[in-house]
Amino acid sequence: MEESKLRGRENFTELKVDTKKYLDPSVDLWEEIRPARKHPARRSYHSASVWQNRMFIYGGQDLREGPQRGFWELHLTTSRWDEDNWEELPTEGQGPLCRHSAIVNDDNMYIFGGSDGITEYNTTLIYNFANRSWSRINPERPTCPPPLDSHTAALYDDGANCYMVVFGGYVSGDRSNETYVLNLNAAKWRQVPLSSPAPEARANHACAVYGDYFYIFGGSNDEGEKLNDIWKLNLKTDTWEQINAQGDIPSGRSGHSAVVFKEFLIIFGGMKDITRETNEMFSFSFERNLWACFQEEHQVKDPVTAEQLEEYKKSKASPTMPRPKNECNSPTRSPIKRTTTNTSPHGESSPSRRKTLYDGPATPISGRIRGNAPHARDGHSAVILGNTMMIFGGDRHQMPFNDVYAYTLVENVVAAPVLNNLIN
Template sequence: MYSNRSQSYRKNYSLKLYPGSPTESHREESEYKYLPLITRVSQEQLDPKWQECKIDGKNLLPRSSSAITIQNNHLYLYGGYQYALGIMQDFYKLNLNAQTFVWQKIKCNYEPGPRCRHSICSFQDNIYIFGGQVADLISTNEIFIHDVKQQQWTKLEVNKTYPLPMDNHCATLYKDQWIIFGGFYSGNQCKHSNDLFSYKFQDNKWVKLNNKKGMEPAPRDGSSITSYNNSVYIFGGKNGDLRYNDLWQFDMLKLEWNFIAINNLNTIPMSRSGHSLICYQNNLILFGGIHDVTWELDDLHSFNLDLKEWKTINFDTSRRQELELRSPPKTNRNPPRQRKPKRLPILLRPLSLRKSPCPSPKKLRPGSQSQYSSYSIKNQNNYASPDLSQCQSNLNNQNNTTIQTTLNNVQERKRWEQQKQKTAMLKLFEVENREIMNFQDDCNVAEKLKTSIILIGNPKQDLKLKKGILTEFGQQIISKFLLPLTGGQNTINGKKPCARDGHAVVVFNDSMILFGGDRHTMSFNDLYLLNLNQV
């Protein structure tokens, strides 16, 4: 588990400051010695189906592999994982009907402890937590119950019907049962699972459902499950490095698996794990996940259960930058080595091409004494050189001081040539300042930090907004992460989540709530709403 925007929207806008102006706005602008250059908001980047929730007060720590559920119009969250902090054990709730969204930490005398890749659900007045990873390579099969009214945790007694300790499974509610599929068995088993269990809340008893022989999904973890009518559906998952994009249905009445064949193979979503799957009316809604190493997804798909067809709502844009901007050709590679032409023996060459068998001392290189000896005795084609005795006598008459001076000159020229090659190679990597912006990643964290610095350094916040309408000055310093709030004071319309996996989702009224996840080991703590009526 380890964000990307198109570069075509990056432009620099500047605002001219006039020394004197009769208008009030110009007088206000002239009070500022600098104006930051912020990219304007592009309407094409907005998606009306999505809304980002504005958190009032202190936000949660970024995390992935957490679990959320709804209880009495409140969103409850427990645990999660962050690369820098490890497995978490905090417990929070958020009032979804409030005018402002505030995370409230729930403190209890007794808690389940660190937990990630677990499952959580709400049934009647209680919240249940099952399984998950509690430490490195250590999972559990314990169930904890949280009494919402009393605000206290209780651990249930594990009996023989309980499945083995597991994590990274998927779970959903079906009537008065808690259905759990797949996952990874730790301990002595240490293998992936394709078991389907049902938990009866009243009896504290587990029942294995897939006992019949026949086709069934391959063992996997990181898949997603949801229920509709008298069936449960699962999609995707992984078994080691192998990821799936198959869709299965389990008939809760017949207790058997059915593989759903798709007629149009071009509409099937890519294989993935760590994604989310929910059911709304007669459609399955699929979002995100990870397709390959460092390839998280932000696509949105729907599957019509009546027509048995996939429909792509939003294509994956996580690698749009790579598709639009091809990598420049590598010009720093050495040219291909050309074979040297074969040289004829001296005696067989034309007279115009013959060279003296006694090379000049100026062309000698360090250590060339032995090279010359070899060359003088026999050349490349094992032919003896003529006038060998004359060459030897000429060499013996050379002054040792002259040879040493020549060698020093050759070494100095060699060092100069190496320095020249090094300078030429470094020049290939020089990038102008105006081109650096084309290679910068439009990361939401960096953009938010930039916006925070601007807001802190700007002493006059009232110049941005006047009677709820942006002024001309405010449009220049407002960023796309501080869009004007519409449809309420606690959400930003049109802001959609970036590519991620390991996020948590839940259905509330006609919306899907999405929290957290991570990308390239960078975790998120953002909260989004997806209007399911617009999917």
């Protein structure tokens, strides 16, 4: 989506807020999108994909209600921003699913793995955007991955074939550092031999492909520690290398998002510790191996009241309440909240429903509000449309979101800290 289109809002009175209180100029590049029509339920650890300048959300979870079903498309208009709207798409009987991955190649979206709250999967679901039809690639051992959740996946095109590269996540409740590659042309998996050195096992990290390299950053390890290392896998030679990054290196985090913009990896949000999410942003220059923080952490008005936060803290100490998100009492176990259900893999039934603790503030305002930065969060999604990064959902202190934000990526804003580091 071109910047000129983002700024062209004829026949629409733009809603504005005073951003002078922010010292960080990047905040003014945010816009909160408030569609007026029906929208997806609040969720985190879903997937987000882009096809023809439209964003698609699949599945996800509410920590108190369990995994979510549903497939949604966000129509983004270019002439009247107050006409942005969501549309729910048919899933043809696909059941609830969360902590999966999704990539798009040509007219197809490939969804791999995930959990319905009881069972993890290694099936690949395929959705064709052009004819709105579903198909699947069934797992074939021993070359396909085991059932996985909380892993990552990215698209790689070597000029001859296209591939889905899958790394890490939970296997039977334990974290993994294995890599698998699906040839999308041949619908065949292969396991990448584990070279030495290699990243330690992790889950809830972020990944991206740049050139012939697959990058991973952060996540949580077997001890539940938040990681801040960055590695790259040479997809030509199947060898890993830890990057000796310089600059303003982010602290350890999990559940953050990553997109590629020009020569930069853009990191937003994530969880630094239990009940300590963030909304800061970093750029990593693939060409210079340099990190830079181009948006500091901001205290956006918290949607969680002090009473709700206190209830959450008490739930951590109570064996009858759900465990804290992202890490269970045993740090090597998967954080999926198990719920009682009769569903079969990708079946029709769904877990029993309970009221979401955080219902969110009601608002009569629709349209776009410039200068509104997102709340701190993890488990959200991020996609890129031209020079715009779109953020959807996630949660904070077990309080889920279903909000949408657009951030205009301006190269000199993202690159300026890197350039300053080089000058200094």
